[in-house]
Amino acid sequence: MSETTVSEPIGSTIGAPVAARTSRKRDKTRWYFIGPAIIWIFLFTLFPLLYAIRTSFYAFRSGKMLRWVGLDNYRFLWEDEALRSDLQRTIIYVIVVVAVEMVLGFLLALLFNREIRGVSSLRTIMVLPLFASPIALGYLGKTIFYEIDGPVNRAIVALGGNAVPWLSDPKWAFVAIMIVDIWQWTPFVFLVSLAGLQALPQDIIEAAEVDGASAFQRLFSITLPLMAPILWLILLLRTIDAFKVVDIVISMTLGGPGRATELYGFYVFRTARRFFNYGSAAAQGYLLLVIVMVLVSLLWGRIKDLYEHDVEAR
Numbered sequence: 001m002s003e004t005t006v007s008e009p010i011g012s013t014i015g016a017p018v019a020a021r022t023s024r025k026r027d028k029t030r031w032y033f034i035g036p037a038i039i040w041i042f043l044f045t046l047f048p049l050l051y052a053i054r055t056s057f058y059a060f061r062s063g064k065m066l067r068w069v070g071l072d073n074y075r076f077l078w079e080d081e082a083l084r085s086d087l088q089r090t091i092i093y094v095i096v097v098v099a100v101e102m103v104l105g106f107l108l109a110l111l112f113n114r115e116i117r118g119v120s121s122l123r124t125i126m127v128l129p130l131f132a133s134p135i136a137l138g139y140l141g142k143t144i145f146y147e148i149d150g151p152v153n154r155a156i157v158a159l160g161g162n163a164v165p166w167l168s169d170p171k172w173a174f175v176a177i178m179i180v181d182i183w184q185w186t187p188f189v190f191l192v193s194l195a196g197l198q199a200l201p202q203d204i205i206e207a208a209e210v211d212g213a214s215a216f217q218r219l220f221s222i223t224l225p226l227m228a229p230i231l232w233l234i235l236l237l238r239t240i241d242a243f244k245v246v247d248i249v250i251s252m253t254l255g256g257p258g259r260a261t262e263l264y265g266f267y268v269f270r271t272a273r274r275f276f277n278y279g280s281a282a283a284q285g286y287l288l289l290v291i292v293m294v295l296v297s298l299l300w301g302r303i304k305d306l307y308e309h310d311v312e313a314r
Contacts (some may be wrong), residue, residue: 056282063278073283082259083267083284090264093174094242097181101238104182105189106231110219112190113197123194130187138251141180142167170260173253177261180248185241189234196230197223229306236299243292264288 056073059066077083112123129137145152145166153163166176200223208218224231246265249255255262255270262270268288272281 052282052285055279056286058279060277060279060282062276069279073280074287076280077283077287083264086259086262086264086267089174089262090243093178093181093245093263094239097178097185098235098238098242100178100182101186101189102231102235105186105234106193106227108186108190109193109197110223113194127187127191129184130191132184134184134245134247135251137180137184138248141176141183141248142252145176167253168257170257173257173261177248177252180252181242181245184248185238189238192230192234193227196227200226229303232299232303232306236296236303239295239299240292243288 055065057068057070059069108126112119112126116122144150147153147163147165147167150166152166157163164172166172204226205218205222208222213221244265245263246269249261249263249266250269253261255266264284265288268281268284271277271284
């Protein structure tokens with residue numbers, strides 16, 4: 001009596017190679033999407049960072065690596081009084097402009113988060129400075145704050161005041177570049193805050209209003225706690241970007257009068273492009289990178305805690 005052999009189902013024998021081919025094809029397709037991102041990161045992020053590190057250890061002038069200097073470029077950072085004063089000035093600049101932008105942007109978002117006639121057109125007008133080039137806004141700011149016959153001074157004189165030396169006085173020049181930065185980036189805070197406000201659960205706010213909570217009580221007890229993760233994220237993005245400002249300074253004041261408006265980013269630019277000392281400029285850039293990384297770590301830790309608390313609450 002012959003043994004009976006149990007054959008595998010026909011579908012399984014045919015399906016296995018097809019499934020394997022499908023899996024291999026899916027793996028290849030995945031690389032079509034991931035590959036360009038990897039190439040982009042390597043060419044425009046990783047390679048420049050590594051090359052800048054290498055440059056910072058050399059005396060690199062006029063496009064040529066002259067000699068190895070080790071940590072001398074970094075050691076010079078602690079001895080350069082001009083760099084320390086520019087860094088201190090930049091920190092003050094960042095604190096002021098980011099704080100004003102956060103407050104103004106959020107207040108404007110609260111104002112426009114309601115039914116107002118022509119609100120769509122007003123929102124569009126509000127975000128227009130966000131799409132302008134910082135260089136163009138700097139030149140426009142130079143025209144607006146022109147001391148002799150600029151529109152700002154003409155308005156001040158018309159109201160009975162004295163003309164302000166916006167671009168020739170060190171303190172007023174510093175205020176002028178901050179105003180231009182606030183003018184450009186307040187719409188960013190406004191736009192993101194408005195999107196966050198419109199995404200809030202309205203039933204909670206309406207329930208508080210029915211219970212008799214005032215507008216300030218609803219704002220501080222409901223709206224701000226719910227908006228906290230978004231506001232911290234906006235703060236993170238604006239802080240990073242404010243440390244890198246250089247366009248407005250170049251187009252509006254060139255760091256003057258004297259060095260009153262010379263921020264850290266412009267100092268790095270001047271070291272590289274005016275004195276052609278690319279080794280020192282690379283070291284200065286990495287100092288700024290470390291400072292920003294520390295701030296990002298602190299702020300991101302706060303944002304992460306808020307999001308985790310929100311998930312646990314749900």
